[in-house]
Amino acid sequence: xxxxxxxxxxxxxxxxxxxxxxxxxxxxxxxxxxxxxxxxxxxxxxxxxxxxxxxxxxxxxxxxxxxxxxxxxxxxxxxxxxxxxxxxxxxxxxxxxxxxxxxxxxxxxxxxxxxxxxxxxx
Amino acid sequence: xxxxxxxxxxxxxxxxxxxxxxxxxxxxxxxxxxxxxxxxxxxxxxxxxxxxxxxxxxxxxxxxxxxxxxxxxxxxxxxxxxxxxxxxxxxxxxxxxxxxxx
Amino acid sequence: xxxxxxxxxxxxxxxxxxxxxxxxxxxxxxxxxxxxxxxxxxxxxxxxxxxxxxxxxxxxxxxxxxxxxxxxxxxxxxxxxxxxxxxxxxxxxxxxxxxxxxxxxxxxxxxxxxxxxxxxxxxxxxxxxxxxxxxxxxxxxxxxxxxxxxxxxxxxxxxxxxxxxxxx
Numbered sequence: 001x002x003x004x005x006x007x008x009x010x011x012x013x014x015x016x017x018x019x020x021x022x023x024x025x026x027x028x029x030x031x032x033x034x035x036x037x038x039x040x041x042x043x044x045x046x047x048x049x050x051x052x053x054x055x056x057x058x059x060x061x062x063x064x065x066x067x068x069x070x071x072x073x074x075x076x077x078x079x080x081x082x083x084x085x086x087x088x089x090x091x092x093x094x095x096x097x098x099x100x101x102x103x104x105x106x107x108x109x110x111x112x113x114x115x116x117x118x119x120x121x122x
Numbered sequence: 123x124x125x126x127x128x129x130x131x132x133x134x135x136x137x138x139x140x141x142x143x144x145x146x147x148x149x150x151x152x153x154x155x156x157x158x159x160x161x162x163x164x165x166x167x168x169x170x171x172x173x174x175x176x177x178x179x180x181x182x183x184x185x186x187x188x189x190x191x192x193x194x195x196x197x198x199x200x201x202x203x204x205x206x207x208x209x210x211x212x213x214x215x216x217x218x219x220x221x222x223x224x
Numbered sequence: 225x226x227x228x229x230x231x232x233x234x235x236x237x238x239x240x241x242x243x244x245x246x247x248x249x250x251x252x253x254x255x256x257x258x259x260x261x262x263x264x265x266x267x268x269x270x271x272x273x274x275x276x277x278x279x280x281x282x283x284x285x286x287x288x289x290x291x292x293x294x295x296x297x298x299x300x301x302x303x304x305x306x307x308x309x310x311x312x313x314x315x316x317x318x319x320x321x322x323x324x325x326x327x328x329x330x331x332x333x334x335x336x337x338x339x340x341x342x343x344x345x346x347x348x349x350x351x352x353x354x355x356x357x358x359x360x361x362x363x364x365x366x367x368x369x370x371x372x373x374x375x376x377x378x379x380x381x382x383x384x385x386x387x388x389x390x391x392x
Contacts, residue, residue, distance in 0.1 A: 003227070005271055058385055061205065061296045065198045065385070068289035069378050072194050075187070075281045076359070076367065083356030098364045105371040109378035118382050126232050131269070132334040134236050138243055138262075140327035145247035147319035153297050157246055157259050160290060164266050167282075175273040176340060180354040183278050184363055187355070190285050191370045195377035197290045201297040202381040208301040217314065 062118050066110075073106050131172035138165035152204050152214040156197075163193050231272055239265030252298050256291065263287050277352040 041048040080087075080099050087095035113119060138161060145158030167186045174182025208214050211221075242261035249255045263286040270279035359367055 058205065058300065061201070061293075061300055061385055062382060064289075064293050064296050065202070065378070065381050068194050068198060068285075068293055069374050071285055071289045072191050072374060075190075075284060076370075079277065079352045079356030080360055081356070082350075082352050083360065086353075086357065087360055095360065098360055098367060101368055102371040105368070105375050106378075109375040112379055113382050116382065116386065118386060125226075126228055126272075128339045129335055130232065130236075131273070132339075133331050134240070134269075136327050136330040136334060137240055139330070140323045141240070141243045141247055143326065144319055144323045147323070148313045148316050149247065150314060151252060153252060153294060153301065154246075154255050156297070157255055157294060160259065160286070160294075161243055161246060161262065164262065164286070167278075168266055168269060171270055171273050171275045171278055175275060176342070178345060180351065180358050181362075183275055183351060183355055184358055186275075186278050187281070187359070188366060188370060190281065191374065194285060194290060195373055197293050198377050198381040199384070201293055202384040204297060205300050206384050214301045 059121065062113075066113065066118075069106065069109065073103070076102065128172055128176045132169055135165040135169040135172070138162075138168070150215045150217055152207075152216050152219075153201075155216065156200060156204070160193065160197075163189055228272065231268070235265045235268035235272065238262075239269070256295050256298055259294070260287060260291055263291065274346045274351070276347075276350055277355060 043049075077099070084095065142158045142161035142165065145161065146155050149155055149158065167189055170182045170185050170189070174180065174186075204214055207219060211219060213219065239262050242258040242265065245258035246255045246262060249258065263282060267279045267282040267287075270276075270282060
C-alpha cells in the first residue's frame, strides 16, 4: 500500500523545510554589513579567473555518456539479480547465458572507447 | 484503496504530450527541442505504466524499460550531434542550421 | 479526498507546471532544471501506480543520467556571453492551435473508451522480481538487442564527439 511510502514523504518534507528554514533564518537574524571585499567571489584565496558561463571541455561529455550507458546496464542487471535464484531453478545454468551476452556486448563498447583513448584525461 | 480512474492518468499523459509537441514546434534551441522530446517519451511511459498496473500485468513496465534505454541512447547520440553542429556552425538554433538547403 | 487523491493531484500539478516551464522559460538553464521536477513528478506517479522499481529507474536514468547529459549539452553549447543562452520562439499561435486540437482528440478518445477502470491490486512486494522474470524469459531477445543498441550508441557518440575535438 502507498502508506509504506510515508517515511519517504517525511524525509522529503523535512529536508525541504530544514534547508529553507536554515537559509531564511540566517537571512532574517544575521547582521548584514556587506562591503566590496565580502561580496567578491571567494575562490579559496586566489583571485577569481574568468566568468562562470565558460564552455566546458568535451571530455566531460564523454564521461557523462559512458556513465549513462553503464547506468542502463545496472538497471537491467538488478532485476536479473533478484530473480536469479528462481531462474536458476527453472532453467538451470543456462539462466546465466543472456546476461553474459549482454555484459560482453557492453564491455566491447567499453573496450572500444578505451582503445580509442576516450578515457585519457590529458 | 486507490480509486483514481485510469482516465485521469491518461488525460495527464495527453496534456504532457501536447506540451511536449508544442515545445518541439515553437522553440528554436535544439537542446530545448530535445528536452521536449524527453517530455513526450515520459508521457508515453506514464500511459504504459498506468495501463500495466490497471491490467495487473508487468509487460507494460518492461516496455517502459525499453523506452528508457532508447531514450538514453538517443540522448547520448543526439547531444553528441548537437555539440558537433555547434562546433561547426557556432549555433544551436534550428532555424539557422540549414546546411541541407542551397 | 483520501491520501491517493491528494498525492495524485500534487504530483500531477508538479509535473504539468514544470512541463510548462520547460517549454516557456527563456533561459535554457531554467528549462533544464524544471525538467528535473517533471521527472520527479512522474516518478511520484509511478509510485502511486504501484511501479516502485520503475520509479527508482526513472530517478536513476532520467534525473541521474539524461538530465546531467542535457546540462552538459547546455554548458558545451552556450556562448561565453550570457545573452546567447536565452532563445526565442517562432510560430506560437498555429502550433498552440494544432496541439490543442490534438490534445482534444486524444482526451476525447481516452474519456470515450470504456476502460477497465479499477486498479488491479496494489503490489505488496517490489515489482523487480516480476520484471526480472519476464525480462529474462519472454523478452530476452529484445533485451539482447538493447545491448547491441547501447553498444552502437556508445561507439557512435564517442566517434562524433571525439572527431570534433581533434578538429578544433
